[in-house]
Amino acid sequence: MKKNKNQQNKWKRDFLTIAGGQTVSLIGSAAVQFSLIWWLASETASPIMMSIAGVFAFLPQLVLGPFAGVWVDRINRKTVIIAADLFIGLVALVFAFFFLFGNPPYWSVCMVLGIRAVGTVFHTPAIQAAVPMLVPQQELVRANGWSQFMQSGAFLLGPVLGAAMYTALPLWIILLSDLVGALIASATVAVVKIPDPERQVKQRPQLFHEMKEGAAAICQDRKLFIVTAATLVGMVFYAPLSTFYPLMTSGYFRADAWHASMVNLGYATGMMLCALILGKFGTIKNKFPVIHLGLLGMGASSLLCGLLPAKMVWFWVFAALCALLGASSNLYNIPYIAYMQETIDPDKMGRAFSLIGSLSSATMPLGLLIAGPVAESRGVSLWFFVSGIALLLLTSVSALLVLPQSRRV
The missing domain is CATH 1.20.1250.20 (MFS general substrate transporter like domains)
Structure with a gap:
């Protein structure tokens, strides 16, 4: 003991x-x-x-x-x-x-x-x-x-x-x-002593072959692949929102910089509270229901932000929804990372995480190419609504494919 x-x-x-x-x-x-x-x-x-x-x-x-x-x-x-x-x-x-x-x-x-x-x-x-x-x-x-x-x-x-x-x-x-x-x-x-995984000895780096091994580590796990694919497509819609938060505050609600800081504070506070709760009560055996709950929270919050009337009294609801967005993003992200750390071979883990990081980075410019013209002509609130609908649909499809299988495991 x-x-x-x-x-x-x-x-x-x-x-x-x-x-x-x-x-x-x-x-x-x-x-x-x-x-x-x-x-x-x-x-x-x-x-x-x-x-x-x-x-x-x-x-x-x-x-x-x-x-x-x-x-x-x-x-x-x-x-x-x-x-x-x-x-x-x-x-x-x-x-x-x-x-x-x-x-x-x-x-x-x-x-x-x-x-x-x-x-x-x-x-x-x-x-x-x-x-x-x-x-x-x-x-x-x-x-x-x-x-x-x-x-x-x-x-x-x-x-x-x-x-x-x-x-x-x-x-x-x-x-x-x-x-x-x-x-x-x-x-x-x-x-701190950090153990290294056992590796096969490779005399010369075979970059593209080893990159494929990292991708295969994700693709071979059907549940992880479906959730990752659905999330990356959803991020094309969701990622541009980080650029549109100031525009919602200043242009849509006609608020000032102090109110914009409240939005950032709310989002960060939501992330911290969720992380604190998971850090205290964080032993989760079946992670996929929690991952999907986080994605659903992100989608629902985005959709509701897009439905708010353009009146200052509704700004505080927007700030509260941003806090929910922050909490939901960690509710998705923390168990997702933990699942990858649990299931992917340690000697392939660096490649898997790097690949996810690169694909996630690509969603921002791609999303802005689509969202920019729409937000410019129809308003940023519409893109919050569109983003929410897209995330809810993609998460629902992912949940239908993944959750029945995860319950059997």
Whole structure:
């Protein structure tokens, strides 16, 4: 009994040590990201330049994600995590010198956002693949709940900290906070022993063959494949909503920036509350009903947002629905990640997570190509309604195909 208790305390201590360090790093990165974007916006006031910056920020995941997964599965994951963290910190350090000795050209900020994103492409799947090597299988939902709670808090606190630092400090000092966070995160990973999966020895990388193995790990699981396919199609409709939230606040409800911050706060609070609940009561044996419940919550919330009248009194209902959207997204995401960590072979997990990340990144530009003209001509509220209908239909089809099978297992 005492031995089991010591083992349980050990995995919790190791996991929370790494998660705590990563949270500190995320806060610094979010503050730096906010400051760079705000500097670019205030200096250029150019929507085109902001769009280019956005493209540079997500393009590495779209292009490099599947290849990065191959290397994550070939190299010691602890090494990948530390190297990626330090790479991001060193990029910030180098760029800090540009601001220290003058104002760099605007395009250089886009380049830095893109280069920093390269580190994230390797870092995210390495962390996701390392978690099941530390955490007992039955505790994966709880561990991911804790992780998502801390990440949601970091993404909420980071921009606030970035805004405060931006008004009080020169930008080169703000950039150094990214390096400090990276050093802290690397130190917490370094002190924890992360077992690596057994791998077949491969002399030379066979990138496309190994990428196919990652895809096969998803496709061979019929339930996982159906849910993933339905979600990715749904994200084409749902992903553009992140761009339309400010437009709903300012254009549809005629509210101000303070109200816009309430929407962001509500969404992040919903994510944190759901993550906290799953972290506390997170032992879920059959994950697919919970996954579909999260998707249904996202669809229903989006649909209701699109039906709200354009009157200020309804704005607070919109803010509440955004909190429900945030909670629903974690209700889907946490058990989905835990299921992948439980069922996919550890030596293929990096490739599987990288592939999902790349496909998810592709949904945003594809969705904006479709949603942009519709929202421009018919209003953003219509796209909330369309997104909700699409998610509800796709989730219903997925549930009909997956849930009867999951009950028999």
